Amino acid sequence: MDARLRRVNKEIADCKNDKTSNIKIDLIEESPFHLKGSFPGPEGTPYQGGHFEVDIVIPESYPFQPVKLKFITKVYHPNVSSASGAICLDILKDAWSPVLTLKSTLISLQSLLCSPEPNDPQDAEVAKHYTTSKNSFEDTAIYWTQIYAGGPGPKEKKGKASTARETRDEIAIAGLERAHVEQFEALGFERSKVIDVLRRLNYRGPNVAKLSEDRVVEELLK
Amino acid sequence: MSSDYEISDDDENYYVDDEDMIDGTQDDDEDDIDMDTFGDDFKVASKSKRKSYEIDYESLSQTAVEELMQSDVDHICGIFGVEASTAALLLRHMSWNKERLIEKYMDNPTKVLVAAGITVEEPLSPPAPIRSHCSSASASSRRPTRSASKLLGLASGSKSPKSPSFASPPLKATRPPKSAPFVCPICYDESPDLRPLALDCEHPFCSGCWIAYASSKINDEAEHTIRCMAETCALVAPDAFIRDLLVPEPGAPAGDPAEEAANAATWARFQELLVRHFVASNPNLKYCPYPSCTNTVSCPAAASKASLITTVPIVSCGARGIGGAAQMSQSQQLSIGLAGKEHKFCFGCSIESDHRPVVCGAAKMWLKKCEDDSETANWIKSNTKECPQCMSTIEKNGGCNHMTCKKCKNDFCWVCMGPWVEHGTAWYSCNRYDEKGGVEARDAQSKSRASLERYLHYYNRWANHEQSAKLSVELYAKTEKKMEDMQITSALTWIEVQFMKKAVEEVEKCRMTLKWTYAMAYYLAKGNEKELFEDNQRDLEKAVEDLSELLESPIEAENIPTLRQKVTDKTVYVQKRNEIMLEDTATGFLEGRWKWNAAIEGFDVPEKTEY
Ligand SMILES: [Zn+2]
């Protein structure tokens, strides 16, 4: 039997038999070389309670070349592209070793969710959000976990009307802070437009990246 | 290296002597080189004959470079008292910088040996250390991975620290304890006839996995540093280990022939990668960029950046055509214009062709500009235009710029679309950009239009010479057949029908010169010097167009003697004009005569930009 096939089949079987880890590997079609991995978001992180799915492609020269992984589930994380799901992780590149397995790689991915590396980002905008305003970043990450990964969502804060919650949600998806959006809304601009412009300018408050309020207003007037 | 080049009588003979080359390169001591070559008639003669637009260089075969590498390895072996394979890994780790290696090694040999992946890092608190000065820092590339090692105690748990050993045999068959049969941790194979192999770290993997891994690194990643496959293990496989994997021992039972051939090719590729790494580490050397060529050129005169403002270091590796490795028929080679072509390239930049007379900085800037502006300029490159008189579509099919409309018989110039009669007389202004437009431009909009037009003027001529050169070669391919037929049917000898070949080669060469003169002229500041440059350019262009036109005249057996005389005379003249163009421009660079209108790499930034 082809060595690559034997190895992948054994890896899939080992993963099935292992009842202690939460890692799952499933076939997408009949091919054992295109798989779907999944794992729960780590406890104590904004990803807690979410279920994350990963697309796995086994290259021709596996295990001598690394597997190709990308998130199917949308993840708000500095080392994951918010648009494509592409992942920046050393063992998927130069630090790959043929002794690593699909399971160990997925565990590494899970642990990447615990410890973001904003200095080596995949998504520069998310990384900037992470470094400049951690709380706001976590709000967005929790929200993404809720809507994309089936997470529990933010802890209920008392006394909020449903419309206010909806607004907060829109802002959270865009990775912005409510106070910033409201500030420009108060100037008479439409909320959706404010969110659009602030997101495009990557606005994190007036002192960050020398982005003045005038500059934002200028964009809003366009 | 296969070559289908036919030797013609007055081709420059290129003298290649490996022995002499080895002596001449690598040596930093200039006096030594002179001593070595003193008394060699050929070299003395060639030195005095060298033109101002030529540079001294030598061509080295892969074997010659390997000998240079070996002498460095021997040198290090002698100083450190280590094995050749260790010396080779140390040198590669230090990018063949012997001085730095010696300095670092003398300072802390263990640190260097660990960083180079030769020995395993010693434990921080060893029970019985053999070498006491162990270092905690390691510069190896595959170090504890970001997250995997945190969660998994994979291979690292079973790793036992080793003390350095230089003289261990490269291939070590590790004997697993009798109780546990060996299972390869990569392919999960557990057959009893499996051959487990390990480096000094004693991380065993089966030979099949080692071969697949090394082949993938070498062929897919062009990587010559083959590290142990265990996670976080930074040990590098010595060359002998790789060789034993890929090359069967003499007398060994024959394996699968296809597999053995693939492994042999991988071993050859590995050796080539080592040579490439050595060449890339040495500023005096450059690898030939032509496909499947493995030659190297040594050109110490162009090793520094500073030399590139006074010289255009065009070199040739000594080989011609495409190497035997590339499966390409002679006609295929001919159709892409590579048949018997000399491997000419620039030592100073990444342009893989002769860009004389213009210096690297300006040539690169021009190519960048053409790339950026290609959208705007694309329409000019198109092969069809409309006759300026009757507007019918005209296709250019030869290299000559003198166009005659089939419909209205209008004679015009392909480049400027003006009447051809104006080009045949003493006043020939097709090469010169009319600057009045630029002076008269007042507002910003017309200025940017003027600047685009200025660019298009030069680009148009640049692209046209390239296109015409290609068309001349294509046209000649057709003519050649006819000439050969004629040799059979008439009394002409083989040598007598070669004049066309020589002329086409000259036209092609000169069109390349002309092409680059337009890149140069685009950046030359306005003034007397530029005018003289453009005078030379115009004279060469006129001569080339005349010869080009002659080459398109109908060939009949009875007019061959006259045609031959005309073509030969013109070829000699064109050669002379090209010589003048190249000589004068090169001398200008040596004298610092050329002034630019833009900031060219290596040159002073011009105070004012006047086009
Ligand atoms: Zn190892």
Ligand SMILES: [Zn+2]
């Ligand atoms: Zn194996």
Ligand SMILES: [Zn+2]
């Ligand atoms: Zn070559």
Ligand SMILES: [Zn+2]
């Ligand atoms: Zn160059």
Ligand SMILES: [Zn+2]
């Ligand atoms: Zn016409």
Ligand SMILES: [Zn+2]
């Ligand atoms: Zn013209």
